[in-house]
Amino acid sequence: MATSSKPTANGGPLSGGHVTATVTDQVLRLEGITKRFGALTANDSITVDLVPGRIHCLLGENGAGKSTLMNILYGLLEADDGTISIGDRELHLTSSKKAMAAGIGMVHQHFMLIPVFTVAENLVLGREPGSFGLLDLGAARKKVRELSDRYKLDVDPDALVENLPVGVQQRVEILKALANDAHYLVFDEPTAVLTPQEIDELMEIMRALRDEGRAICFITHKLREVRAVADDITVIRRGKVVGRAEPSASESELAELMVGRAVNLKVDKDQPQRSGERLVLEGFTVADHAGHIVVDHLDLTVEGGEVLCVAGVQGNGQSELAAALLGTLPVVAGTATLDGVDITHAPPKQTIAAGLGFVPEDRQRDGFVGDFSIAENLVLNRPQEFANSGNLKLKDISRNAKERIEEFDIRTSGEDQFVKALSGGNQQKVVLARELSRPLSLLIANQPTRGVDVGAIEFLHKRIIEERDRGTAVLIVSTELDEVESLADRIAVMYRGGIVGVVPPDTPREVLGLMMAGIRQDEGTEEASDD
Structure with missing residues (x-):
């Protein structure tokens, strides 16, 4: 091992004098690492060299x-099998x-x-x-x-x-x-x-x-x-x-x-056929549960037949905007109308009845009931259609499930399988299938492909564009710029609760990045061109 000297007075590498870089020519090897959590094998005999x-x-x-x-490498978990070594020295990282x-x-x-x-x-x-x-x-x-x-x-x-x-x-x-x-x-x-x-x-x-x-x-x-x-x-x-x-x-x-298969990474879509304003926000101001203003006097419209993507670094009010439109966070000022109907202070039951479909940011917490079957989860937003005098219409629920499973290619052993047992991509398909199973005025999807494999992303993006082409207004919240650029017909960038600018999807990534840091559209374009 080739190393340079370093001072150790008063406790080692954080002590006073200049410390030159310490380097090594020894490879760190993880060999045959296996880690099981019950029946799940999270790591199966993995070998990796860090050179x-x-x-x-x-x-x-x-x-x-x-x-x-990597948590095994950092001592936060212990492997069931396999070794970690540096050079010829085996490590026991507990x-x-x-x-x-x-x-x-x-x-x-x-x-x-x-x-x-x-x-x-x-x-x-x-x-x-x-x-x-x-x-x-x-x-x-x-x-x-x-x-x-x-x-x-x-x-x-x-x-x-x-x-x-x-x-x-x-x-x-x-x-x-x-x-x-x-x-x-x-x-x-x-x-x-x-x-x-x-x-x-x-x-x-x-x-x-x-x-x-x-x-x-x-x-x-x-x-x-x-x-x-x-x-x-x-x-x-x-x-x-x-x-x-x-x-x-x-x-x-x-x-x-x-x-494990060929994937089309490009979203195929035609030019949007806009049909006029459906969602209109004026001076829309939202407080979080602690009373702090998180969306500040926001003006925004979404037309039928278009995808408006809200971009920005996570934590700038995007999630709170989506939650307030659903009706789970208080609106303290301004208005929101959907097809001319005021939904500013409407609870979720009313916003859903007004034609709002909602794909939440955290599907496991807010998107489904894990201990319910796929069939049951697919009708959670339409109890009046699938129940009569408190009795479930089991044949109708089963028929609906079979249709949605086929339409959305949900990989499952059957309609009675618990949703918690599905992969992340198939869980998200269940949520989207439920929301798209009725006519919508507005679809809001918050981080629609988070934790989803590339193959499922391809499918979910295709269905979102199909919904747009039916004339639905689509509002996507995403921190993934690749996703934003692929899906958007317009991009609204949020920073600290406000809209920095609304730009076309071919806006240079450098300009979007500056806007995400709070620099307004015209300033961002100027700075990017200077660079």
Whole structure:
């Protein structure tokens, strides 16, 4: 192992003086890793090498087993079979502390930060430097500045984490791993809450870390990002390694490896045939359950026969907008009308009766009843049609289920199967099938393909466009720019509860990224052209 010296006074790598990068030429190998949760095999004899000076992309759909594998590497889970080794030294990683001591760092998808602490304070959590019981925050601040300068992270050590944009919070997570001198860095779905510009910046950071000799493991399901940064690609499907690919592989080739068949990644659609305003929002203002304003004086229209996609970094009011239109969050000012009917303060029963279909962000919590059958879930929004004097019309429910299962290609052992036993993609098909089983004025779909495999995405997108072509107004909320660009006839970008601008779907990604950061449409176009 080739390493450079590092000072250890007052507690190791966070102590005062300059620390040069520590690199290694030893491969970290996960060999034959198997992990079971009851009858489910999440990892099935997986072997992966993390090579210093290379970025290894672990590609697979949500639920494929990628994060489970990395949680084993980071000591958060223990494998049932298999070994982890660095060079010829086998590791026994029973805790994250042992993983860090072995030079392994993880940048988590959901940030592990204390919001009311400063950057420097977050950096020293669990490895507090100092002597005689005193915390040496000066050393932590100096470390933040050194690492921030070296990797162009631009992070203020004294800033409170809760006041930082999500992109900067992610940089703090990276700093935490680097401060522990990690040789092997795992990035677990790190781009979920970033703008396109922040994603580009993250890719540059990953390349810089690779070029100084660190081994990078990048977990993702986004094909564009894999092709942009990978040196090595391993594809996992249903807990198994199903193939390895070169970075030169096309997105179609990678998608086929992920799902096991050819996939059309392009949404086929004609120009929209708009039929006039159906949803009209004027001064629409929404408060969350704590009383904080989360949608602020929003003006927006959606026409029949078009798809309007609401884009933006998660947490800027998009989900609250959708919930308020359904009637589950209070509207404190402004109006919402659907086909001329005021639904501003209508409860869900009334909005549904007015012709609103709703696909929620979290299908498992809000989209279905897991312990109900597929047939029962498919009629939850139409009890008056499938019950008589309190008695269920079982033959009609069964007939409806058979029709919807065939129409939406729901892969199931039968209509009586519990929905909780289906795959994520088939669960989402049940939700969409139910919502599209009646005439609609407006379809709202919040993150319609989250946690869904590429094959199911292809099908769901096709059905959404078919609904548009029936004359329904379609409002999509999505943080996936690829999805937004594919589905949208117009794109409305939200930032801090307001609309920054409404633009056509061929708007350059750079402009959309600037708008997602709060720069208005005309300013974003100007800045992007300057670049």
